[in-house]
Amino acid sequence: METQKVWHNFNEELFFFILKKVKNESATNDIFQNTFLKIHKKLHQLENDEKVRAWIFQIARNEIANYFNKESVYLPSVNLQNxxxxxxxxxxxxxxxxxxxxxxxxxxxxxxxxxxxxxxxxxxxxxxxxxxxxxxxxxxxxxxxxxxxxxxxxxxxxxxxxxxxxxxxxxxxx
Structure with a gap:
């Protein structure tokens, strides 16, 4: 499988998946770009082409988690009771x-x-x-x-x- 084929088959679905989780278009663009960069770099490690969808979405989930972990350092804690x-x-x-x-x-x-x-x-x-x-x-x-x-x-x-x-x-x- 090639990066271009992954892009063609999954780019829209992956973008909207990230946007739904992050709810910020600028952050979504960054995460989306980082996700495809990792997909491109590590595509040779994918052993079973049938599992490509699950594999790329796991990369996206990891990138989303990385984003929120970085953001949580800068955000004050929220007291929703207040x-x-x-x-x-x-x-x-x-x-x-x-x-x-x-x-x-x-x-x-x-x-x-x-x-x-x-x-x-x-x-x-x-x-x-x-x-x-x-x-x-x-x-x-x-x-x-x-x-x-x-x-x-x-x-x-x-x-x-x-x-x-x-x-x-x-x-x-x-």
Whole structure:
């Protein structure tokens, strides 16, 4: 596989994946460029061309993590309980706020599986709990988050219990 073929097949999808995670176009451009630079430099190490998509998205996730690790050095800690801090950081998505407010046992599961992109089995190993426990905590955390989205942002549920509709949130105005 060649870098040009990877670019042709994945550039748009990868760009929007990064943008969704970072929510900043300038930072997305930097991360996107760094990601493709690493892809180009290390493409010869890819042993199975069928796994190229997973491989490039893992590189992107690592670059996103590097970006946030660098940024966290310069950002003051945010106390979301403080009303003035909430006004100051209104651009922070409700999702981040809701995850922050989860009890630790649920917050860790969400961070490992949905933010870091680990498999449930890997999360179970890291947390030293059973896979069944991971699944139960994930389900409970998602239920808590759905309830918060429904109460705060006025989302509704479809027949399968998934959130639908547009946000009508008085906090984030999104």
């Amino acid at each position: 009303e003035t801090a909430l006004e100051k950081y209104q651009s922070i998505c409700c999702f981040d706020k809701f995850v922050y407010e989860l009890p630790d046992i649920y917050k860790k599961i969400i961070e490992l599986i949905y933010i870091k992109g680990l498999k449930q089995k890997e999360a179970a190993e890291i947390l030293e709990i059973s896979l069944t426990n991971v699944k139960a905590r994930t389900r409970r955390a998602k239920d808590i988050l759905k309830q918060k989205f429904n109460e705060c942002c006025k989302y509704e549920f479809d027949k399968d219990g998934k959130l639908i509709g547009e946000s009508n949130c008085s906090i984030c105005k999104s």
